[in-house]
Every structure is written in structure tokens, then in C-alpha cells.
Amino acid sequence: CNYPARKFGVRSAMATAYALKLCPNLTLVKGRMEVYAAESQKIRKIFADYTDLIEPLSLDEAYLDVTNSEFCGGSATLIAEEIRARIQNELGLTASAGVAPCKFVAKVASDENKPDGICVITPDKLDTFVREMPLKKIPGVGKVTMQKLQRMGLNTCNDVRQYPFERIQKELGKFGSVLWERAHGIDERELSVSRERKSIGVERTLNEDIHTFEQCIDFLPHLFEKLQERMDNHKKRTGKPVRIRTQGVKLKFNDFQLTTVEHRYGALDENYFHTLMEEAFERAKGRGIRLVGLHIGLAVNQSTQQLILPFEDV
Numbered sequence: 001c002n003y004p005a006r007k008f009g010v011r012s013a014m015a016t017a018y019a020l021k022l023c024p025n026l027t028l029v030k031g032r033m034e035v036y037a038a039e040s041q042k043i044r045k046i047f048a049d050y051t052d053l054i055e056p057l058s059l060d061e062a063y064l065d066v067t068n069s070e071f072c073g074g075s076a077t078l079i080a081e082e083i084r085a086r087i088q089n090e091l092g093l094t095a096s097a098g099v100a101p102c103k104f105v106a107k108v109a110s111d112e113n114k115p116d117g118i119c120v121i122t123p124d125k126l127d128t129f130v131r132e133m134p135l136k137k138i139p140g141v142g143k144v145t146m147q148k149l150q151r152m153g154l155n156t157c158n159d160v161r162q163y164p165f166e167r168i169q170k171e172l173g174k175f176g177s178v179l180w181e182r183a184h185g186i187d188e189r190e191l192s193v194s195r196e197r198k199s200i201g202v203e204r205t206l207n208e209d210i211h212t213f214e215q216c217i218d219f220l221p222h223l224f225e226k227l228q229e230r231m232d233n234h235k236k237r238t239g240k241p242v243r244i245r246t247q248g249v250k251l252k253f254n255d256f257q258l259t260t261v262e263h264r265y266g267a268l269d270e271n272y273f274h275t276l277m278e279e280a281f282e283r284a285k286g287r288g289i290r291l292v293g294l295h296i297g298l299a300v301n302q303s304t305q306q307l308i309l310p311f312e313d314v
Contacts (some may be wrong), residue, residue, distance in 0.1 A: 005117060013205050013252060015290050036060075039091060046086050050079050055191045063103070077120050084118065101126060102187040108137050128184040133157045138182050140175065143257065148172070157183035159176055200242070201250075201295030202226040209254050209288030213281045216292055217249070217274065221313050223294045224270045231268070231296070242267060247296035249276040254288035262297065 001010045001019075008023035020026055040059040048056050055064035055140040070077035087095045092260055094116035098109030101123050109129075110194045112119035121129050134156055136146050152171060154160055160168065160183035169176035181187065202223050210216065247269070248262030261280040273294055281289075 003212075003241070011256065013256075013291055015205075015209060015254075016207055032091055034078060036186050039093070042091055043087060043093075046090070048082060050083065053191055055193055063106070063191055067141055077118075079167055080118055080120075084116075102185065103186065103189050104139055104182055104187045105130065108133065111137070123302070126185050130183070131156075131158045131161070135160070135179075135183075138179070140178065144177070199297050200227065200297050201293055202230060203250065203293030204225050205291045206289070209290050211284075211286075213278065214279055216281055216289060219272065219292045220273060220277065220294075222290065226298070227294050228268070240294075243299040244296050245299040247272055247276065248295050248297065249273060249280050250291070250293035250295065251280045251284070251289050252291035253284060254290055257287075259283045262295075268296065 010019045010023050036059050050071050051064050051066050051069050066076050066079050077101045080099050084095045087093050096110055096114045097118045098106045100106035100109050100121040107119055109119040109121050115168040135141050135149055235242055244266055246262050247265040250260045252258045259280055261276045
């Protein structure tokens with residue numbers, strides 16, 4: 001959904017009927033995934049003119065490492081500005097960008113001046129930018145985690161800095177260590193530049209919420225058939241057999257919370273998806289369901305490099 005619609009509370013994957021209640025004058029446009037995919041490929045070709053180290057996150061977002069790029073005098077800021085200008089001039093699309101020394105800060109920075117702007121966080125500004133950053137902006141801090149942090153009296157990265165590390169780790173487990181690092185501007189994750197696909201999935205966003213397990217299962221045969229088709233297409237494209245590592249199901253509830261159940265299972269089995277669906281449905285706790293999905297995880301090899309720029313196209 002576009003930015004004017006978001007002001008009314010309309011969100012991506014929201015049921016159409018509910019969106020129209022929030023915004024009666026909403027204009028509905030049928031999605032054209034083949035067009036989006038084609039434009040995404042054009043944008044990635046522009047990226048590739050500046051670096052080979054590209055990590056796509058989705059059709060409209062990617063990380064770029066331009067550390068060793070010689071373009072624009074080696075300036076990440078000038079490269080980001082030039083890429084944005086080319087996307088606008090060549091494709092007629094706007095793009096926002098974030099430039100920073102580490103991965104999560106670049107991601108947060110890319111959200112600062114949407115839908116058509118740039119935010120640059122140089123090393124000397126990193127500590128100031130991170131210190132007062134609301135914790136909800138940190139990738140991985142969802143609604144449930146944020147509620148827990150607020151009960152602990154933590155709302156900003158500076159709050160975390162003043163909080164005993166041992167207590168944060170005790171309350172949040174492994175993520176406590178991650179949050180502590182992010183609050184101090186530390187993110188040493190490398191950029192994944194694997195060109196191998198990691199998963200294949202299908203999903204269905206529903207026009208109206210459903211509330212029973214039987215209704216969920218009704219979608220299983222069709223989704224399973226579509227998943228098989230995508231696996232066949234993947235095999236034809238790559239010329240390699242599909243090596244399944246995991247099977248999983250995904251449900252999105254009417255409060256926009258998402259749950260995924262995934263287990264190792266090396267063969268495609270519709271009955272096993274039925275079992276996973278049952279486990280996922282138990283988490284609904286009376287909430288309506290507005291999206292049902294199936295996916296398989298693929299056995300692939302990955303290579304990684306360091307990130308610099310996240311781009312988001314609008």
C-alpha cells in the first residue's frame with residue numbers, strides 16, 4: 001500500500017474489506033508480480049554496475065557492499081546518490097537509501113527519509129545516532145519483544161547501555177546479547193552474496209479472516225499443488241534436483257502477528273504439512289487468520305561478505 005493509505009492505518013497483507021473500512025475512498029489496484037519482478041531485475045543490474053557484492057532481501061530491497069568500489073571516488077554516499085538518480089531517470093521509480101559503517105544502522109537509516117531520500121551515518125556520527133534510537137527500530141525487535149523491554153523500563157538504545165548486561169541476557173536469552181551489541185552500534189554480520197535460492201514458498205492472503213483448523217486445511221491441496229509447480233520451475237531453471245532440507249507452514253493472524261512452524265524433513269509430504277499446520281493453528285488462540293502459506297527450505301551453500309548500503313525502492 002502507498003503512503004497516503006498508510007496514514008489511514010492500511011497495511012500490507014491487510015484484508016481488503018477491513019482496509020476499506022479504514023479508508024472508504026481507497027483505490028484498489030490488482031497486483032502485477034511479473035512486472036514487479038522485471039523491474040526488480042533492472043534495478044539489480046544498476047546495482048551490479050557498482051559492486052558484485054549484493055544481498056537481495058526482497059523484490060524492492062537489497063544490501064550493497066561498496067567498500068572497495070572505485071566508482072564516485074570510492075564514496076559510498078556519492079554511489080548511493082548516483083544509484084538513486086539512475087533508478088529515477090531510467091525506470092521512473094523513487095528509492096530511499098541508508099549509508100552507514102554497519103549493517104543494522106544502514107537499514108534503520110534507509111527508513112529515515114522514505115520514500116525518496118537518503119540518510120548518511122558517518123563513523124563519527126554513529127554513536128549519537130544509535131544512542132537515542134528507539135529500540136522498536138532495531139530489526140528483530142517485534143511487538144512482543146518491545147512490550148517485554150518496556151516492562152523492563154527500556155525504550156531506547158541508551159536505556160540498554162545503562163542496564164546490567166547480565167539482566168538483559170537473563171531476560172532475553174541469546175537475543176539479549178544481540179540487543180546489547182546493537183545498542184552500542186555493533187553489528188559484525190557479513191553480507192550474504194549467495195546466488196542460490198534458500199527456500200521456495202507459496203502463500204494465500206485471504207479476503208476475510210478464517211477461524212477454524214478445517215478452513216486452514218481447505219487451502220492445503222491448492223497450496224501444495226502450487227508449491228510443486230514452483231519446485232518444478234526451479235528445477236527447470238537451474239537444471240539441478242531440488243534438495244529439500246525443511247518443510248514449514250506460515251500463518252498471519254488478524255493482529256498482524258506472524259507464526260512459522262518449520263522442521264527438518266527431507267521429502268515433500270502433504271500429510272506432514274497437515275501436521276505442521278495443526279501445530280501452527282494452536283498458536284492462534286482464537287485470533288482470526290488472514291494468510292496461509294507453505295514453504296520448503298533448500299540445502300544450499302552460502303558465501304558472505306560485508307554490507308554497506310541498504311536500498312529500498314518505492
